[in-house]
Amino acid sequence: MRLVRIVPFYLFTFLLLVSCGNLKKQTTDESVSMQPIGPAFCADSAYQYCQAQCDFGPRTMNSQAHDDCEAWIISKFKSFGMTVLPQKAVLKGYDGTPLHSTNIIASYRPEQKDRILLCAHWDSRPWADNDPDEANWKTPVMAANDGASGVAVMLEVARLLSQDTLKLGVDFICFDTEDWGVPQWEENDYEGDSWALGSQYWAANLHQKGYKARFGILLDMVGGQGAQFYKEAMSVQYASHIVDKVWRAAQVVGYGSFFPGQIGGGVTDDHLPVNTKAKIPTIDIIPHYPNCAQSTFGPTWHTINDDMAHIDKNTLQAVGQTLIQVLFSEK
Numbered sequence: 380m381r382l383v384r385i386v387p388f389y390l391f392t393f394l395l396l397v398s399c400g401n402l403k404k405q406t407t408d409e410s411v412s413m414q415p416i417g418p419a420f421c422a423d424s425a426y427q428y429c430q431a432q433c434d435f436g437p438r439t440m441n442s443q444a445h446d447d448c449e450a451w452i453i454s455k456f457k458s459f460g461m462t463v464l465p466q467k468a469v470l471k472g473y474d475g476t477p478l479h480s481t482n483i484i485a486s487y488r489p490e491q492k493d494r495i496l497l498c499a500h501w502d503s504r505p506w507a508d509n510d511p512d513e514a515n516w517k518t519p520v521m522a523a524n525d526g527a528s529g530v531a532v533m534l535e536v537a538r539l540l541s542q543d544t545l546k547l548g549v550d551f552i553c554f555d556t557e558d559w560g561v562p563q564w565e566e567n568d569y570e571g572d573s574w575a576l577g578s579q580y581w582a583a584n585l586h587q588k589g590y591k592a593r594f595g596i597l598l599d600m601v602g603g604q605g606a607q608f609y610k611e612a613m614s615v616q617y618a619s620h621i622v623d624k625v626w627r628a629a630q631v632v633g634y635g636s637f638f639p640g641q642i643g644g645g646v647t648d649d650h651l652p653v654n655t656k657a658k659i660p661t662i663d664i665i666p667h668y669p670n671c672a673q674s675t676f677g678p679t680w681h682t683i684n685d686d687m688a689h690i691d692k693n694t695l696q697a698v699g700q701t702l703i704q705v706l707f708s709e710k
Contacts, residue, residue, distance in 0.1 A: 410708060411627045417707030418539045420699035422692040428455070428531035429523055429602060429695075433687055437503040437519035438526065440478045440559060445502065449481050452501060452553055455534055456485035459541040461551070468580050473561045473573035482581050483553040487540050491548030495706065496595035496659060497536065499529025500557030500577065500649055508562040509674055509681035516564050521686045524679060526558070528602030528690065532699045539703065547709055550592065554578045554649050578649035582656035594621045595661030596705070597650040601698040603677050604691040606666035607636075608698070609643025613651060618660035625662065628704035634697035643667030644675065664698060 431451065436444040449465070456463050466482040483501070503522035507515045533551045540549065560574035572579070600606070614622050629638040646665060653661040668677045679685040 412708040417703040422696035425531045425535040425695045428534045429527045432527040439505040459537045461485040462489045470576045472559050473569045480555040485551040487549040494548040494592045496592040498552040499598040501530045501553040504558040506562045507683045523687045524600045524603045529598035575649045579652045582652035597663045599665040602690045602695045606694045609667035611663045612645035614662035617654040621662045629701040632700045632704045637697040
């Protein structure tokens, strides 16, 4: 999915102190309703949206499956009454490959100036370069979790919003070209950041001049078996108050066990350009498996096993209901 950033000890210590200092704040966070609020998230529905994306095959860049899935995602958001804007661009991969990219931007109540941003990437990793079998390293990844799950949760939230009333506007952005980062088997050296190209493009070319949002939440790999969502270090650095808000919401709706209070390390992901370029405080809900030998992102990350057999409805439910709590707590 992306490179893991090594957090220096002094920064980690600072972030840990910030996190611990916020624990008291969390228990009295008035920005989150202390009772469950909003509609019930349907994990079965989100699971079906995840399956539908995988039915196209790996959504790798410049592929027919990618184009077909793009059309499907756009049609689903439109069916929920969202205004949809495809942001097209030809981006350059780490090796110079032209990548025909589409950031899909769907807006709920576009007339509202006060907005919240939800985002996820929808492209598939073209190489299973973390697979334990070297023979699979150049096989495309199905990306049921690493891509489809985040979009699936957003689609279900969009469906629920179409049946309810929220005072704020919500923008759902499906970022493209996130997973074309330099593969682990590549021996040549390449300059520049090869990950999160779609979000980098969006942050530098906002779909609306002067676009602002109260905050953003990135969903990445939010359907995996055994997932726990530790506090991602870059999220704590850029938007600790949003981390507190989301983790508190998880407690209120009964999914606190999925959202431990510890920091899980820093990650290069789509939330970084949103924070640094678009200046929107944005956090990353991303799993951390501290005891997984295969990867701290989990055993299926960038392997051929990132398929529907390893998607857990309980994880989708935990993340989805937490998002609902956050959205409907906003005033």
